[in-house]
Amino acid sequence: MKKTIFLILCYSSILIAQSVDKQKEVNLFSPSNIKKFADYLFCSHDYLRAALEYQRYLSTNHNDTVSYKIAIANSKIGNYSKAAKLFTSIDHKSHFFSDAQLEYYKALFQDEDYFELRNDIINADSSNQFLHSPRAKKLFYFSYLFTNDSLPSENQFLSPFDGTDFQRVKDFYNWKEAPPYKSSLVAGILAAIIPGLGKFYVKEYSDGVFAFLATAALGYLSYTDFKAGHDIRGWVFGGVAAGFYAGNIYGSIAAAQIYNVKIQFDFVNSLKIFLNAQDFFIPEIKFCR
Amino acid sequence: MKWLVIFLVSIIVFLTSNICAQDVLKKQFAYAKNLYSNEDYYDAITELKRLLFFDTGCHYTFEAYMLMGKSYKMGGKFSDAILNYTDAELNAKTIQQIYQAKIEIIRTNILRRTTDRALQLLGELEKDKRFAHKANEINYWRGWDFMFADKWDDASKSFSKIDSCKQLKYLAEKVHKDKYSEVFSNLISHFIPGTGQIYTGNYFSGFLSLGWNILWGYVTVNSFAANRIFDGLVELNLLWLRFYNGNIQNAQNFAKEKNLVITNKALNYLQFKYDGLKP
Numbered sequence: 001m002k003k004t005i006f007l008i009l010c011y012s013s014i015l016i017a018q019s020v021d022k023q024k025e026v027n028l029f030s031p032s033n034i035k036k037f038a039d040y041l042f043c044s045h046d047y048l049r050a051a052l053e054y055q056r057y058l059s060t061n062h063n064d065t066v067s068y069k070i071a072i073a074n075s076k077i078g079n080y081s082k083a084a085k086l087f088t089s090i091d092h093k094s095h096f097f098s099d100a101q102l103e104y105y106k107a108l109f110q111d112e113d114y115f116e117l118r119n120d121i122i123n124a125d126s127s128n129q130f131l132h133s134p135r136a137k138k139l140f141y142f143s144y145l146f147t148n149d150s151l152p153s154e155n156q157f158l159s160p161f162d163g164t165d166f167q168r169v170k171d172f173y174n175w176k177e178a179p180p181y182k183s184s185l186v187a188g189i190l191a192a193i194i195p196g197l198g199k200f201y202v203k204e205y206s207d208g209v210f211a212f213l214a215t216a217a218l219g220y221l222s223y224t225d226f227k228a229g230h231d232i233r234g235w236v237f238g239g240v241a242a243g244f245y246a247g248n249i250y251g252s253i254a255a256a257q258i259y260n261v262k263i264q265f266d267f268v269n270s271l272k273i274f275l276n277a278q279d280f281f282i283p284e285i286k287f288c289r
Numbered sequence: 290m291k292w293l294v295i296f297l298v299s300i301i302v303f304l305t306s307n308i309c310a311q312d313v314l315k316k317q318f319a320y321a322k323n324l325y326s327n328e329d330y331y332d333a334i335t336e337l338k339r340l341l342f343f344d345t346g347c348h349y350t351f352e353a354y355m356l357m358g359k360s361y362k363m364g365g366k367f368s369d370a371i372l373n374y375t376d377a378e379l380n381a382k383t384i385q386q387i388y389q390a391k392i393e394i395i396r397t398n399i400l401r402r403t404t405d406r407a408l409q410l411l412g413e414l415e416k417d418k419r420f421a422h423k424a425n426e427i428n429y430w431r432g433w434d435f436m437f438a439d440k441w442d443d444a445s446k447s448f449s450k451i452d453s454c455k456q457l458k459y460l461a462e463k464v465h466k467d468k469y470s471e472v473f474s475n476l477i478s479h480f481i482p483g484t485g486q487i488y489t490g491n492y493f494s495g496f497l498s499l500g501w502n503i504l505w506g507y508v509t510v511n512s513f514a515a516n517r518i519f520d521g522l523v524e525l526n527l528l529w530l531r532f533y534n535g536n537i538q539n540a541q542n543f544a545k546e547k548n549l550v551i552t553n554k555a556l557n558y559l560q561f562k563y564d565g566l567k568p
Binding site for chain 1 (some may be wrong): 323335338339343426519523
């Protein structure tokens with residue numbers, strides 16, 4: 001009988017212990033469950049919620065992986081300035097310190113704070129291997145393509161790049177050094193010499209043909225009206241022709257400016273596409289399988 | 290006897306722990322529902338996601354996805370709402386739940402103005418024999434779909450199939466009657482410039498357009514009559530046809546604008562004064 005009671009007690013205690021464990025498991029707001037849930041959100045790309053859950057977890061625990069992931073989550077949702085601050089707060093003893101340093105520069109770059117980025121790299125201690133790594137250098141030199149600051153020499157600029165990137169980056173450098181802009185002055189002068197020629201210069205061929213034909217036709221009408229003694233009609237058509245002529249000069253100057261803005265926009269766009277494809281030269285740590 | 294006691298103890302402990310787990314999930318769902326009721330949709334979604342993550346037994350999957358869909362819908366994120374309603378449909382346990390999820394998808398499609406998709410889903414629902422007794426409700430949402438698709442005549446026909454929907458039927462009929470015909474407005478402007486504008490109640494614009502067309506028509510015809518062919522061609526292309534084409538476009542635009550005012554007024558009434566179910 002005693003043996004039976006003993007057996008029952010042992011068995012019950014095991015079951016109760018398991019039950020207590022299960023109850024702990026179903027406490028949805030226990031730190032371990034908060035972290036599990038945050039990891040799930042992070043891997044589902046729900047970064048804002050993940051960051052909030054990680055912060056909740058950090059209020060009771062210290063974990064450098066979680067701190068790093070909060071910074072990454074902020075960077076992912078475009079909160080670059082906050083991400084940059086969070087990356088700098090990663091302790092130098094942490095396993096993620098070197099990655100956080102590089103991510104910090106990536107965040108500065110994405111925040112378009114090129115001045116701060118370059119300043120930090122230039123003023124860094126020469127012993128700081130992270131700041132003098134090829135990845136940091138790539139970001140450093142690439143930032144010049146987004147600003148109007150004078151470019152470094154071609155050799156210096158291209159030194160950190162190699163392989164397939166090299167030619168592409170060289171093309172970007174050459175574009176930036178001598179952008180294929182159209183001169184507004186030349187467009188205006190050409191339009192004044194032959195109506196429509198200014199539009200041809202900025203590659204608006206159909207507009208050029210129309211401007212030429214309209215100005216020529218109205219000018220001819222005015223000429224024939226004066227010749228036939230219809231002075232009033234001659235002045236009306238002459239006035240309209242003059243309007244077309246002046247408008248075409250103005251239009252050609254404006255078209256040259258629009259052309260320049262468009263190619264500048266295309267250039268910046270292709271830089272961004274290239275950078276995104278390269279992940280800003282700083283590949284992410286894969287936390288999710 | 291010994292084994293019976295051990296068995297009973299196991300059962301009691303097992304049931305207690307499971308009931309406890311379910312109780313936690315129940316509380317979590319109630320918490321999310323409360324957040325939703327307080328219009329805190331972002332947090333409601335977070336808590337529902339948490340519930341779904343820990344609800345490994347799928348006790349609340351359907352309800353959680355439905356509520357998440359509603360939260361997204363209230364936040365204006367219709368595509369996310371539809372994704373969640375679709376998940377709810379996939380996790381439905383009864384035919385009624387499937388129907389409920391499908392109707393929510395349709396209602397959200399109507400709000401999202403993807404009315405063709407809503408119409409297609411309503412058609413599928415109508416063909417499904419399991420929902421044969423839901424014909425009235427299907428026609429009701431079809432009517433709403435037509436109203437959002439600016440097909441007020443079709444909406445009126447749909448509502449006329451339901452006895453209790455006379456108010457909506459009359460509203461749809463009235464809007465259909467009040468609306469101007471863009472085709473007619475366009476057509477009469479081809480024959481007599483300015484009449485399209487006059488038809489839509491824009492008298493000044495209509496007479497002005499008529500005047501310009503008469504003037505440039507006269508000048509053009511006069512040039513041709515005086516054998517000034519080149520002058521005539523230039524006046525025809527640069528002046529008369531410009532005003533003639535402008536008059537046609539203008540008439541159509543006026544009809545569109547007037548119709549927009551009429552339909553917006555009706556939709557405004559439906560949004561703020563209509564008491565029945567809305568998408």
